Amino acid sequence: KVFDVVVVGSCMTDLVSQAPRLPKAGETIHGHKFFIGFGGKGANQCIQAARLGVKTAMVCKVGKDFFGDNYIQNFKDNGVHTEFVKQSSDAATGAASITVDDAGENAIVIVAGANMLLGAEELQEALPAISHTKVLVCQLEISPQTSLQAMCMARDNKVKTIFNPAPAIPDLDPDFYRVSDVFCCNESEAELLTGTSVASVEEAHRAGQELLKRGCGSVIVTLGPQGCVVLKGGESTLKHVPAPVVTAVDTTGAGDSFIGALAFYMANHPHMPLEEMARRANLVAGVSVQDIGTQTSFPYRRDLPNEYFQE
Numbered sequence: 001k002v003f004d005v006v007v008v009g010s011c012m013t014d015l016v017s018q019a020p021r022l023p024k025a026g027e028t029i030h031g032h033k034f035f036i037g038f039g040g041k042g043a044n045q046c047i048q049a050a051r052l053g054v055k056t057a058m059v060c061k062v063g064k065d066f067f068g069d070n071y072i073q074n075f076k077d078n079g080v081h082t083e084f085v086k087q088s089s090d091a092a093t094g095a096a097s098i099t100v101d102d103a104g105e106n107a108i109v110i111v112a113g114a115n116m117l118l119g120a121e122e123l124q125e126a127l128p129a130i131s132h133t134k135v136l137v138c139q140l141e142i143s144p145q146t147s148l149q150a151m152c153m154a155r156d157n158k159v160k161t162i163f164n165p166a167p168a169i170p171d172l173d174p175d176f177y178r179v180s181d182v183f184c185c186n187e188s189e190a191e192l193l194t195g196t197s198v199a200s201v202e203e204a205h206r207a208g209q210e211l212l213k214r215g216c217g218s219v220i221v222t223l224g225p226q227g228c229v230v231l232k233g234g235e236s237t238l239k240h241v242p243a244p245v246v247t248a249v250d251t252t253g254a255g256d257s258f259i260g261a262l263a264f265y266m267a268n269h270p271h272m273p274l275e276e277m278a279r280r281a282n283l284v285a286g287v288s289v290q291d292i293g294t295q296t297s298f299p300y301r302r303d304l305p306n307e308y309f310q311e
């Protein structure tokens, strides 16, 4: 295989304000810090996988603007292959307006911009990468049809797929389930997709069973500080993987750190049990929540204990 992990997905410039709490509708509040960072769920996941030491490529679209130019440099700085990172003058680079409160919780508005212009033509160009990778990862910050097509292309070439239905949409095309080897969502996405409450490990397990029935190979429902539940097709035992106890300062992108790490393990340790991959991905994501920012807080292989990388 030419690549270990290929991500077909989004790039966003994160405009982050830290404030004591999230503002209410119509309200203005004082924040204490503002910064700009590299974000977008697809790019975040790709960069986390790259930092753990696998060969990655990103398939995405940014604007022909300052933010787009900067983003391409960011991929290069992180060792991500950029041949399939396209620039368009028809839309601006995607942007995310993020507020982070003192508890490390966030609220995000994204304007996808150029991300929505990634389509069939770009996927065709990237087919050599999509068909020659160990793992393909997709999310929902680009056109859902583009994500689905990429997943189908991977499947046709026996490439393992991870699908992260984020941000979740209520009318998700049912084919997404059938083309997902691992379907990985958080509690609020699981709620939206199943129409049931997902606040506890038991509820997550029940929602996971429902998602599994829709045709995915395996399901992971992440639960923030409660870790995650892992369900495999054909097995009915509850597998709860607890998360390390940490003090969160900024949880933005923690789910992306988890998925990037999961993709890393699926590519590099394909025979490891999925719950062990999830346990280690929790540890990686646990590091990311202890620092501010999204990619700025994602650990490199050299920052992590050696045992995270042993069989």
Ligand code: RIB
Pocket: 012, 013, 014, 038, 039, 040, 041, 044, 095, 096, 108, 110, 141, 252, 253, 254, 255, 256, 294
């Ligand atoms: O998952 C976190 C990401 O969501 C942020 O980086 C922001 O860009 C939004 O896409």
Ligand code: NA
Pocket: 250, 251, 252, 253, 288, 289, 290, 291, 292, 293, 294, 297
């Ligand atoms: Na963080």
